[in-house]
Amino acid sequence: MTSEWRRGEFTLTTDPARIDVDAVHAFLTRSYWAEGIPRDVVARSLENSLCFALLHGERLVGFARVITDRATFGYLGDVYVLDEYRGRGLATWMMEVVHAHPELQGFRRWVLLTRDAHALYRKTGFSALAAPDRYMERHTPNAYKTKTPGAGKARRGILRPLDRDQRMSGARTMA
Ligand SMILES: CC(C)(COP(=O)(O)OP(=O)(O)OC[C@H]1O[C@@H](n2cnc3c(N)ncnc32)[C@H](O)[C@@H]1OP(=O)(O)O)[C@@H](O)C(=O)NCCC(=O)NCCS
Numbered sequence: 001m002t003s004e005w006r007r008g009e010f011t012l013t014t015d016p017a018r019i020d021v022d023a024v025h026a027f028l029t030r031s032y033w034a035e036g037i038p039r040d041v042v043a044r045s046l047e048n049s050l051c052f053a054l055l056h057g058e059r060l061v062g063f064a065r066v067i068t069d070r071a072t073f074g075y076l077g078d079v080y081v082l083d084e085y086r087g088r089g090l091a092t093w094m095m096e097v098v099h100a101h102p103e104l105q106g107f108r109r110w111v112l113l114t115r116d117a118h119a120l121y122r123k124t125g126f127s128a129l130a131a132p133d134r135y136m137e138r139h140t141p142n143a144y145k146t147k148t149p150g151a152g153k154a155r156r157g158i159l160r161p162l163d164r165d166q167r168m169s170g171a172r173t174m175a
Pocket of ligand 1: 085093120
């Protein structure tokens with residue numbers, strides 16, 4: 001089910017057909033948190049999230065997505081508003097709409113990471129971690145800079161036996 005909200009000239013929609021993946025990718029690939037992210041990764045992440053697109057006419061000027069099971073937990077990510085639209089309450093409105101969404105109610109926990117926009121999220125009830133010692137993460141800061149998936153394993157020798165077999169079968173074919 002898709003939903004839509006209006007505020008003056010702006011529309012917020014969860015309709016995947018109205019989300020301009022190229023526009024989201026263009027912003028994220030230059031962002032401090034997802035620099036270099038490939039377009040296909042952005043497309044896949046959008047397909048598997050509940051996305052909120054902020055539209056001015058049909059132009060996508062802001063975005064947020066929630067990674068969620070729609071029952072207990074939500075991770076809020078990739079929140080942005082284009083530079084020329086900032087400072088007029090649009091991100092605050094996006095956050096209010098996200099938190100009022102009927103499929104995102106009654107969660108035990110919401111989580112997000114931010115470098116400097118804490119004030120924005122405090123408005124909708126986020127606070128610093130009460131028990132940071134209970135949180136763990138697997139973080140791969142260079143995830144989008146590794147061009148060939150599995151290249152790390154190959155370098156460490158994990159894939160070498162396969163390579164050797166391939167070479168041997170190649171030699172047999174030639175013999
Ligand atoms: C953060 C961002 C989404 C805010 O968008 P916005 O539409 O200008 O936000 P609002 O006008 O609704 O302002 C909301 C609050 O956010 C805070 N805020 C806005 N821009 C901020 C920024 N660049 N840095 C820190 N705090 C900011 C302000 O405290 C503001 O509260 P106030 O109105 O009480 O002063 C926007 O600046 C942005 O896209 N920044 C670049 C991407 C980014 O950092 N995203 C957040 C990743 S966690």
